[in-house]
Amino acid sequence: MIPVKICGITNLNDALVCQKLGVSALGFVFAPSPRRVSVEQVAQITRHLSPLILKVGVFVDEDPLRIHEVMEACRLDLAQLHGAEKPEHCQILGGRVIKAFRAGRDQPDPEWRGAPLRGILVDSYAANVYGGTGQVFDWALVANYRKLGFPLILAGGLNPENIGAALRRVQPDGIDLSSGVEKSPGIKDPDKIARLMATIRNSSSP
Numbered sequence: 446m447i448p449v450k451i452c453g454i455t456n457l458n459d460a461l462v463c464q465k466l467g468v469s470a471l472g473f474v475f476a477p478s479p480r481r482v483s484v485e486q487v488a489q490i491t492r493h494l495s496p497l498i499l500k501v502g503v504f505v506d507e508d509p510l511r512i513h514e515v516m517e518a519c520r521l522d523l524a525q526l527h528g529a530e531k532p533e534h535c536q537i538l539g540g541r542v543i544k545a546f547r548a549g550r551d552q553p554d555p556e557w558r559g560a561p562l563r564g565i566l567v568d569s570y571a572a573n574v575y576g577g578t579g580q581v582f583d584w585a586l587v588a589n590y591r592k593l594g595f596p597l598i599l600a601g602g603l604n605p606e607n608i609g610a611a612l613r614r615v616q617p618d619g620i621d622l623s624s625g626v627e628k629s630p631g632i633k634d635p636d637k638i639a640r641l642m643a644t645i646r647n648s649s650s651p
């Protein structure tokens with residue numbers, strides 16, 4: 446089954462629901478967002494989670510030394526970078542990085558080839574917002590980013606209704622959802638997550 450990341454977790458209950466439903470990774474947003482969380486909140490949540498689920502911090506143009514501090518304090522496995530960060534950032538973070546590109550907006554410049562990354566994420570572009578837009582982009586644009594040669598995570602407006610089509614069309618190495626599985630900004634909807642996981646499970650059975 447394809448690895449699933451649910452982003453914008455703000456409370457332990459939502460995190461435990463995701464863990465129980467078989468989600469592979471949880472995202473915590475440390476950038477301006479209706480889903481923004483503090484270091485203290487995330488440290489409290491992650492101490493109750495299985496060591497076998499990945500914990501990911503989401504940052505926008507944050508000082509890499511600060512990111513490192515936050516990752517240590519919150520026991521995070523990876524940093525997901527949504528701003529104008531450069532490959533040097535990823536080096537400082539020991540390569541424990543997923544770099545986000547906004548489809549059609551951020552160019553997959555050659556400087557990223559061979560950068561110390563675990564993978565790239567392709568998200569939608571919306572003016573003045575760095576993520577969590579709830580908007581789908583033209584999936585044909587993914588081809589441009591695949592050329593960088595990293596495992597590719599698809600994001601941007603995914604939800605239980607469109608996930609089947611997205612998997613068939615893009616065949617990503619992972620998917621990332623935030624607003625499409627919420628009741629309201631920052632509060633997840635267990636029914637939507639259960640439907641999402643059931644659809645993915647059915648679409649990956651032989």
Ligand SMILES: O=C(O)c1ccccc1N[C@@H]1O[C@H](COP(=O)(O)O)[C@@H](O)[C@H]1O
Pocket residue numbers: 452453472474476477478479480503505527566568575576577578579580600601602603621622623624625
């Ligand atoms: O979720 C946020 O609020 C957010 C804020 C700033 C940067 C990234 C953010 N989340 C990431 O945005 C994409 C897509 O979200 P959506 O499914 O379209 O709502 C995803 O990669 C989240 O990790």
